[in-house]
Amino acid sequence: MTSAEIRQQFLDFFASKGHQIVPSAPIVVKDDPTLMFTNSGMAPFKDYFLGNKPAPSPRVADTQKCLRVSGKHNDLEEVGYDTYHHTMFEMLGNWSFGDYFKQDALKWSWELLTEVYKLPKDRLYVSVFQGDSTENLPMDQEAFNVWKTMIAEDRILMGNKKDNFWEMGDTGPCGPCSEIHVDLRSEEEVARIPGKDLVNNDHPQVVEIWNNVFMEFNRLADGSLVKLPAQHVDTGMGFERLCMAIQGKQSNYDTDVFQPMIQFIASEAGVSYGQDEKTDIAIRVIADHIRAISFTIADGQLPSNNKAGYVIRRILRRAVRYAFTYLNFKKPFLNTIVPVLADQLANVFPELKAQQAFVQRVIEEEENAFLRTLENGLKRLDTLQDTFKANGNVIDGKTAFELYDTFGFPLDLTALIAKENGFTIDDAGFTTEMEQQKNRSRNAAQTEQSDWTVLQPEVETEWVAYDAEQVEARVVRYRQV
Ligand code: ATP
Ligand code: MG
Ligand code: MG
Ligand code: MG
Numbered sequence: 001m002t003s004a005e006i007r008q009q010f011l012d013f014f015a016s017k018g019h020q021i022v023p024s025a026p027i028v029v030k031d032d033p034t035l036m037f038t039n040s041g042m043a044p045f046k047d048y049f050l051g052n053k054p055a056p057s058p059r060v061a062d063t064q065k066c067l068r069v070s071g072k073h074n075d076l077e078e079v080g081y082d083t084y085h086h087t088m089f090e091m092l093g094n095w096s097f098g099d100y101f102k103q104d105a106l107k108w109s110w111e112l113l114t115e116v117y118k119l120p121k122d123r124l125y126v127s128v129f130q131g132d133s134t135e136n137l138p139m140d141q142e143a144f145n146v147w148k149t150m151i152a153e154d155r156i157l158m159g160n161k162k163d164n165f166w167e168m169g170d171t172g173p174c175g176p177c178s179e180i181h182v183d184l185r186s187e188e189e190v191a192r193i194p195g196k197d198l199v200n201n202d203h204p205q206v207v208e209i210w211n212n213v214f215m216e217f218n219r220l221a222d223g224s225l226v227k228l229p230a231q232h233v234d235t236g237m238g239f240e241r242l243c244m245a246i247q248g249k250q251s252n253y254d255t256d257v258f259q260p261m262i263q264f265i266a267s268e269a270g271v272s273y274g275q276d277e278k279t280d281i282a283i284r285v286i287a288d289h290i291r292a293i294s295f296t297i298a299d300g301q302l303p304s305n306n307k308a309g310y311v312i313r314r315i316l317r318r319a320v321r322y323a324f325t326y327l328n329f330k331k332p333f334l335n336t337i338v339p340v341l342a343d344q345l346a347n348v349f350p351e352l353k354a355q356q357a358f359v360q361r362v363i364e365e366e367e368n369a370f371l372r373t374l375e376n377g378l379k380r381l382d383t384l385q386d387t388f389k390a391n392g393n394v395i396d397g398k399t400a401f402e403l404y405d406t407f408g409f410p411l412d413l414t415a416l417i418a419k420e421n422g423f424t425i426d427d428a429g430f431t432t433e434m435e436q437q438k439n440r441s442r443n444a445a446q447t448e449q450s451d452w453t454v455l456q457p458e459v460e461t462e463w464v465a466y467d468a469e470q471v472e473a474r475v476v477r478y479r480q481v
Contacts, residue, residue, distance in 0.1 A: 003243045003257045006117070007063055007092070007348065010237075013112050014061035014094045017104075022056065024349065026299040027065040027088065028308065034169070036308040037067035037296070041093030042168075042213075042234045048097050049173045049215060049232055058099035063090045063239060065295055065349070070311055076412075080285035080322075083204050083244075083251035087315060088292035090239035098230030105212050105233045106146045106178060113180065113210075117246050123183045125199050126151060129165055129176030130158035135225065137165070140176040143214070147178070155196070163200055166213045166234075173215040173228060180210040182245045209245060210237040253284050261287040264340045269327040282326035289319035290337045297359045298352045303366050314410040316363065320370050321413060325378070332367035335360040370408055377407030381417060388423050397429015404430070405437065 001009075011021050025044035029035045038044060041064040048055040068075045069087050078085035096105065113119045126147050131139035139158070147156045159179070167174035183195035184205040198206040215232040217225040243255040253262060265283050266273045273283055293316050297303075303313035316334070323329040338352075338360045346353040380403065381395075388395050395418050403409035415425050 001117075001246055003239075003247075003255060004347070006243055006246055007090070007239060009116055010092045010112070010242075011061060011063070013108075013116055014059075017059070017094075017108055019059040019061040019094055020057035022060055022062045024062060024064045024090075027067050027295050028299045028301040030300075036070060036311065038064060039066055039068050039071070039073045040064070041066070041091040041236045042095075045095060045097075045234075046168070048095075049168070049234070055095075055097035058097050059095065060097070061092075061094040063092050063348070065299075066091045067292055067296065069292070069315065076315075079288050080281045082202075083253060084207050084238075084241050086240060086252070086288050086291070088288070088295055092237040092239050092242070094233070094235050096233035098232060101231050101233060102140075102142050102178075102212075102214055103146055105214070105235065106143060107150070109180065109210055109212060109235065110150045117242075119182065119245055121151065123195070124151065125155050125157055125181045125183065125196055127157045127159040127164055127179045127181070127199070129178070130160060132161045132165065135161075137161075137176075137225070140164075140178070140214075143176065143178045157196055157199060159200075166211075166215075167219060171219050171221055173217070173232070174219050174225070175214045175216040177211055177213040179208050179212070181206060181208050182241075184245060184248075184250065205250060207241055207244075208238075209241045211235065253287065258284075258287050260344055261290065261337055261340050264337060265327070268333065268336070269323075269329065271327065279326050282322040285322045286319050286327075286334065286337070289315050290334055291341060293319070293334075293363060294338050294341055294352055294359050295349070297362050298349075298355045302362060310410075313366065314412060316366050317370050317408070317410055318413055318416065320367055321374060321417075324371070324374055330371070330375075332364045332371065334367055335363040338363065373407040377403050377409050378417075380407065381414075385421070388421075393423045395423050395425045397426040397431070397433050400425050400430040401433035401437075404434075 015021055025038055027038050029038055029043070032043075032046070035043060041062065042049075044064065045055070045060075047053040065088065067088050068085075075085040076087060079087055094105070094108070113124065114121055128143045128147065129137075129140040131137050144156060164177050164179070165174070166177045181195075181199045183190060183198070184207070185195070189205075195206055200208070213234040213236075215234060216228055218228050219225055240252040240255065240257050243257055244250075244252050247255050249255050252258065262273050262283055265286055269279070269283075271279050271283075273280060293303075293312060296308075296312050301308050301312055303309055303316055305313070319334055323333055338356055342353040342356045342359075352359065380399075384395075384399060387399075395414065400411060400414050403414050404411060411425070411427075411430060418425050
């Protein structure tokens with residue numbers, strides 16, 4: 001089954017169960033001060049759960065573009081090194097807004113996985129909330145009872161509050177959840193170690209694929225829990241992981257979600273994927289990061305020097321450096337992957353195809369800007385190796401700040417390079433340098449105020465619309481910031 005078919009089957013299945021299929025919300029969040037990017041399928045529906053707005057239908061399903069690079073969910077460090085965490089991924093989800101509850105949700109998830117997708121039942125595990133005495137919360141007997149009618153009892157695992165009780169925040173809707181995990185190891189491995197010992201243990205072939213959340217409580221400001229007037233279901237399934245399981249692969253990157261980009265990158269670099277771990281990691285990171293960058297730009301977030309814009313710039317610069325150091329791309333290259341991605345997803349996310357040229361130009365500009373200083377920054381780091389060693393294998397704050405300020409190295413990029421060389425970074429020292437520079441510019445601004453006022457260029461995150469005719473204007477504007 002191709003990934004396109006897998007996605008379509010999910011939507012068709014829930015449509016057949018009376019769900020309205022809705023398009024993905026933008027990956028960039030514009031009206032929620034607590035969130036920069038959509039990080040779960042639930043996020044765009046918050047208002048329905050909180051009762052601020054009526055839902056378009058009591059049953060909804062979709063695939064949602066998600067980004068997990070900041071805040072509560074930050075998977076950036078995992079990407080490329082493990083095989084199943086991405087920065088940007090699709091979360092398939094079905095929702096009940098005060099309509100069906102545990103019984104239907106769990107039965108349908110089982111039916112879809114085992115009858116439509118035909119995943120073997122003896123490779124699946126499910127988890128159920130075990131209860132929590134400090135909160136006076138009982139075990140989720142209802143979910144347990146539903147599972148018992150479908151799956152062998154020794155495959156139902158009890159989970160604690162951390163893994164199996166979901167909360168929106170310090171206050172608000174919350175409730176127990178029930179996860180589904182899949183064991184993709186070889187027969188021999190399965191015989192050697194039972195899969196249930198590896199669930200939630202960071203094993204790359206025993207992975208969580210689906211989470212069913214049952215919102216039945218409201219957490220009040222005093223910390224107490226009260227029953228919600230209506231009960232809701234919120235589910236999230238990692239699309240790329242599902243494809244790995246159905247396509248019988250060992251890694252998300254081996255599925256047809258990533259292979260077109262991976263083959264393109266490898267061929268442009270003149271290497272083969274799967275020959276060398278270092279180049280493989282670089283190829284995976286680039287394939288992952290270009291998705292995150294392309295979709296956020298297409299959804300209106302340009303790279304910039306602060307907030308959401310800087311998150312994108314950081315991801316982009318990480319990708320540029322992987323391409324430069326490990327695949328020998330000394331000229332802008334990342335932008336040429338955009339058409340491969342846009343074509344592949346043209347039917348699902350037409351917004352990228354529609355803005356392909358614009359997205360490509362923004363990325364190329366960014367690449368050009370960073371490539372101007374990257375090599376010198378790397379040389380600077382190289383020449384100081386002995387100093388760092390003498391300093392207890394620590395890159396001092398002054399150097400980290402110089403790299404940031406003069407060479408455009410985001411701190412996390414310097415940290416990554418440090419890690420590769422067995423060094424750490426003096427974060428506190430970096431912060432001190434940053435503060436001192438801010439003070440210097442504040443003082444300079446004060447003395448200059450009387451005879452000349454320098455207007456700072458607008459580097460705030462900037463919202464752009466989809467209008468294709470404005471592309472030129474936007475690129476020009478972008479160059480100015
Ligand atoms: P994990 O424990 O693997 O980090 P999670 O518990 O943080 O996953 P949820 O918040 O429950 O994930 O999200 C629902 C589903 O989304 C997960 O079951 C998983 O299939 C998928 N998912 C979560 N994070 C990622 C990611 N970074 N990349 C790809 N898929 C993801
Ligand atoms: Mg996680
Ligand atoms: Mg988890
Ligand atoms: Mg989970």
